[in-house]
Amino acid sequence: MSDIAIARTAEQGAFGVRTVAILLVVGIAAFVGMVVLGAYAPDWRSGRNGGAHALSNAAVGFSGLVRLAAATGRNPQIVRNPHALGTEDLVVLTPESAATDMTAVLAQRAVKPTLVVLPKWLTVKDQRHDGWADYIAVLPAAQPEGVLAPQYPLRVRHYRGGGQPLKTLGWMPATLRFTAPRAMQTITGPGMRPVLSDQAGHVVLAQVGSRPLYVLADPDLLSNLGMRDARQARAALALLDWLNSTGATSIVFDVTLNGFGRSPSPLKLALEPPFLAMTLALAAALLLAGIQATASFAAPRRRARAIAFGKAALIDNAAALVRKAGRQGGLGDRYADVVRERAVGVFGVPARLRDGALDGYLDALAGRARFTALAEDARAARHPRDMLAAAQALHQWLWEKTR
Template sequence: MTGTASARRSASPFSRAGVLGIVLVGFAAFIALLYFISAGDTGDRGNTGAAHASATGLNGYAGLVRLLENEQFDVTLSRTPSGLETTDLLILTPPLYSDPEDIAQILEARDYLGPTMVILPKWSASGPPNNLPAETADKFKDGWVALGSANTLQWTSELPAPFALTQKIETLEDDEVPQWSGLDQSGEVPTKTIAYAEQSALHDPLITDQSGHILALSVLGEEDSEYYNNAHWTVFVVEPDLVNNYGLSRQENAAAAIALVQQAGYEGDYSAVTFDLTLNGFGGAENLLTLAFRPPFLAATLCLILAMLSIAWRAFLRFGPAAIGGPEIAFGKKQLVSNGAGLIVRARRFGLLAAPYADLSARRLASRLGLIKHDAEAIDAALAVRLPEEEPYSLRADRLREARSSTEILRAAQALRELEGKLAK
């Protein structure tokens, strides 16, 4: 029997090591799922041509992120709205069709939080077209884009003072070289399509082109105003080709990008920089794993982990087919009687046993005394002859029928059983 049970146990298609590996991989996948959902990173969004800090296309700013990291800046890419409340230098990269009210709300909230740099968009961009020749399509890497037209922004003029500015686009002649200067730097813009801001008394030009157009500016506000005296600095980069991946292909533009970040961060006082990604659609809720390990959820999380470990350990030790035993309910008269008795014991209906047992005892006594009838009087008369010193059957049977507790019923039934045994001798 032991050999059969062992053979049946070994028939399991999974070993303990295999089950442990499945559990660990599944647990790791579940934790990763929680993280990526909470972080807002649910998979490949496709190459939409958006300009943001993670974009590696010409109009993206992944190069600026790497440049600042190489310059020993502490760079963070924020995917949560709480990142807008940082006291570090915050760099915003709003999309082409932003809501001016949303941008205004962020900028006004930043007045007393920390410095801000806003890199305005210019290019319409998209992924490589589907009809490209195979040789050309193979040269495109993930994230690369094809630049379209330059766009004049309307929403920048709808910002509240002192942030409002009028942005314009100008395309230079073929024989003109798009040069810029400012912040003790100079260089060339990589394209002849220039985005610039009109002059304003509320703004201080930082970088201009050869025509005096403002390519980057610092917001001053009205002299002696609350903003002028107390608000943190806000810098607008109107010409994004100074700092995007396209522009950073030139060394002088990389130097200008560093100079702009240092200028926005109070001339280098800020070494921590946060790039916001929520305006570009990468916003996510607070990380669920981080939230689970904070009070008041920490206690529940620890209890859940302990419960999971206990269940996993028990399941690991128990894993595999159980040994096959006999049927839960055996066949035969003996088992049927045992099951019936067990039901009566479970239901605590002992009083139902007294009268039937007395009648059954009467039949057995009558049979042993050789009587045709098994009434109490005939049994008592026959017992008086065979066992004159014994208590009559009728008294014992009455005592059994009148018993109420299980102890009284048992004692009375034993008295009848003893009488049967004496007749058997």
């Protein structure tokens, strides 16, 4: 049977071609937008939570120092990926509590310039202003003391600073001149070598042993609160330059310790060079495949029926079956009987005649050939060509008698 419909019924769809095209375009655009947002959403977190980190614009944050470093050509980088902290440039770490795990970061920065800024203020997010923080009190000493513990035990002291200038080492740059905040936080501890101290000798910035690891006790020297003073801002930049390695190209501010870290994303990797070219090539290939699937380049050609209509097709199919079975040679005798039966009806042969008498009657009919001779040739044929010739001769005999 045929697997092609005999008649095609025209049906009208619920949507037009233009409507379907618009729906496809909108759907593809929405999907691409969702993929891009999913890949880059962690990078777009503003960090405006009132915390003490490089993304915060609160008084205790350090976004002002980042913007100032960018404006003066120091190329600051805010790092969200822990694996990017292996740079040779200065890395500024801003842990916000003693619960922050510093072990892995400090091990990674073992021989590379690193500045750890201790926490100082206890604040809450200001609900009236986005990114602001409300002051509550100075953190208990146990919080900053526990940041580097137990590897580097510290003792923290709070007192009123009085706005006196801080003392530096004699060979340090002249631009590195800080003024003590009114509320001072200083540190002491084994292996801490003073770099900045107040007039009484209390340590504000210390180097840990001989390593390029520095601890800033009072974050107000670098925070947004301190950047409102031009002299403090100038001294802050000078301090970062002095701490940075020779030939440094940037200053790195870490926010992974503040909860803004992220792991490498395979999806983001596919949307950035060098893999972006492969992604675009795949997208173009899918687009072309879609166009080829929906666009027709010529009139569609109907497939042929498995079994054709009509008597001729039925005869052709029957002949094909006989030919496939290899039985052509046995059809001569049967074809001779078919021609005899047709001749009886055409010529009105008396019904009483049978067998030899019937053949004698047909031989007596006028003509160049005798029926019995042609029938014998058909019965004797075994090769398809011989059988075809005999059948054509019988057909010609009958045609001559009836014309």
